[in-house]
Amino acid sequence: MGEIKTSSVLLINVESKKNDMLKKVKRHWQLYFVILLPLVYIIVFHYIPMYGVQIAFKNYVPTKGIFGSPWVGFKHFETFFKSYQFWRLIKNTVGISFYSLIAGFPVPIILALSLNAVRNQKFKKVVQMTTYAPHFISTVVMVSIIMQLLSPRTGLVNKLLGLVGIGPIDFMGEAKYFKSIYVWSGIWQSMGFNSIIYIAALASIDPSLHEAAIVDGASQLQRIWYIDIPGIMPTATIMLILSMGQIMNVGFEKIYLMQNPLNMSTSDVISTYVYRLGLVNAQYSFSAAVGLFNSVVNLILLVSVNQFARKFGETSLW
Amino acid sequence: MRKSSSIYYSRSDKIFAVVNTIFLLFIFIIVVYPLIYVLSASFSSTQAVMSGRVWLLPVEPTLLGYKAVFNNRSIMTGYANSFYYTVLGTVINVFMTILAAYPLARKSFYGRNLIMGIFTFTMLFSGGLIPTYLLVKQLGLINTRWAMVIPNAMSVWNVIVARTFFSTTIPEELYEAGELDGCSDIGFISKIVIPLSGPIIAVLTLFYAVGHWNSYFQALIYLKDAELFPLQIILRNILIQNETSGEMMRDISEMQRRQGMAELLKYSLIVVASIPVLIMYPFVQKYFVRGVMIGALKG
Structure with missing residues (x-):
């Protein structure tokens, strides 16, 4: 008897929960209607390509379509791993990313700390406004400004170098300069905008900490070291995790524009290789395989860096 | 301070x-x-x-450089195309983003974690360039104006920004009050949410509009007709591509004359191409800052 009773209570519970859910869904059916269009978009333009990535394991024949093409297993991956370009691409991709990360990560933090310490508010505003501005320049314009300024014949940089008796140097024509030009122009363009988030973090630090430190006779530098920097550490950690997860994800747009036959040995990265082989040479399956390899490595990197941060620090993405 | x-x-x-x-x-x-x-x-x-x-x-x-720019027909076509893609694309973007963000901000929306998961997973993993290209091709969008606005109709990152805005500025009690007064969910969007979300609409519009104006990648892979090219592709053809064709060689005097004209056109073209964004910049600067902050809340 007792047993039957409890199970029927359970049943009622399950029933009522189900009813609850149905009621909620019914009452708010309009919300489902509202999100339908974005959901369809996400499924069509993000999940169908994920399903279509199976062409990486097939020999894509346009007339047969994605599903009709014959399977070839890991053939394309093997070809890629064994090709002479493999190590060059990995070296360039990771090299450019790490260079960007190591050189570019501290700059916005230093800029934010420095701006935060300025007492003249007007001066601070002017510097902020101007350093944000380059962020809005398009990649095409940015690269053409770089090429104009670095031109060996008429460029400003070579003119300046000429004053101290150096050059002229053909910056874009020599492979060894590529990475530095890419990274430092990127820093020039984005340091101001990337500092916004740190300036916000600094503004949210409790001012009484600074007041107490001043009363205790702490110098400006000491306050930066012991109050400001610890205060923005959580933000910095998150930003670092995010950029570590992007290590294999060097932006296509700028590199592609800066590439020329002379600097190919240091400028060819995975994304430009995928574009060239896939869309220019129409080797769909092979380049899809290269792209998939890149996405998987990215995913693993992001998850493991986050795991690491969660274990050893108190901040993580999820 | x-x-x-x-x-x-x-x-x-x-x-x-x-x-x-x-x-x-x-x-x-x-x-x-x-x-x-x-x-x-x-x-x-x-x-x-x-x-x-x-x-x-x-x-x-x-003003010779500027004259050369404004007399160039392909530059002017590119300008008009870019304007068209930016306006149409941004309208679609903002519309879709709000449609997605509002339900996801509602606590009483059953299954919102699941849908949120479906959305955010696309930020971690993607099918990549080739499968996306093949899909767009299959849909018949290649070499049409739609290819410039449909495949990137919504950015999940901006959905998260808008969702954070909705859930922090519109309290759940307001929904409940609206419900008691017999307001439907859709009625609630048009009568209460939209009027309250001026700042977020401004932020989204700016993020998307600048993105459209400055992008060239979509056009590079999806468009073939010069008539459809946005400004950035035209810029690339003039500013970057003819630069690499052996600058140090050829007959010096002829070289110098042509190089001189190209050189002049280039600087004015850079200025003309950046003008729309530069004009907007002083007005919108604070909105961009605000957008970054809202996004950072959930970072």
Whole structure:
């Protein structure tokens, strides 16, 4: 008897929960209607390509379509791993990313700390406004400004170098300069905008900490070291995790524009290789395989860096 | 702000303030000088630019470069196309983003975690360039104007930004009150949510519009007809592609003349292409800052 009773209570519970859910869904059916269009978009333009990535394991024949093409297993991956370009691409991709990360990560933090310490508010505003501005320049314009300024014949940089008796140097024509030009122009363009988030973090630090430190006779530098920097550490950690997860994800747009036959040995990265082989040479399956390899490595990197941060620090993405 | 002027500054603090100011001045000059140089070069005569006489202000001022830009038909077509893609694309983007973000901000929306998961997973993993291209091709969008606005109709990152805005500025009680008064969910969006979300709509519009105006990748892979090209592709063809064709070779005098004209056109073209964003910039600067902040809340 007792047993039957409890199970029927359970049943009622399950029933009522189900009813609850149905009621909620019914009452708010309009919300489902509202999100339908974005959901369809996400499924069509993000999940169908994920399903279509199976062409990486097939020999894509346009007339047969994605599903009709014959399977070839890991053939394309093997070809890629064994090709002479493999190590060059990995070296360039990771090299450019790490260079960007190591050189570019501290700059916005230093800029934010420095701006935060300025007492003249007007001066601070002017510097902020101007350093944000380059962020809005398009990649095409940015690269053409770089090429104009670095031109060996008429460029400003070579003119300046000429004053101290150096050059002229053909910056874009020599492979060894590529990475530095890419990274430092990127820093020039984005340091101001990337500092916004740190300036916000600094503004949210409790001012009484600074007041107490001043009363205790702490110098400006000491306050930066012991109050400001610890205060923005959580933000910095998150930003670092995010950029570590992007290590294999060097932006296509700028590199592609800066590439020329002379600097190919240091400028060819995975994304430009995928574009060239896939869309220019129409080797769909092979380049899809290269792209998939890149996405998987990215995913693993992001998850493991986050795991690491969660274990050893108190901040993580999820 | 933090310190009132009556506080006594120690010597080390004074030294720090001086060093700090010099550092920021240095940054300021590094950022501003190339921009001013490009602007001045665009107004200077070809000879002055070629012989390196332009340092800070325009030398032998002229508008020839700008004339060449405005007389170029493909540049003007590109301008019109870019304008079209930016306006249409941004309208679609903002509409879709709000449609997605509003339900996801509602606590009483059953299954919102699941849908949120479906959305955010696309930020971690993607099918990649080739499968996306094949899909767009299969849908028949290649070489149409739709290819510029449909495949990127919504960015999940901006959905998260908008969702954070909705859930922090519109309290759940307001929904409940609306419900009690018999307001439907859709009615609630149009009567209460939209009027309250001016700031977020401004932020989204700006993020998306600048993105559309500046992008060239979509056009590079999806468009083939020159009639459809946005400005950035035209810019790339003029500014970057003919640059690499052996600058140091060929007949010197002929070279110099053509190079001179191209050189002049280039600087003015850079300025003309950046004008829409530059004009907007002072007005929208604070919205961008706000957008970054809202996004950072959930970072």
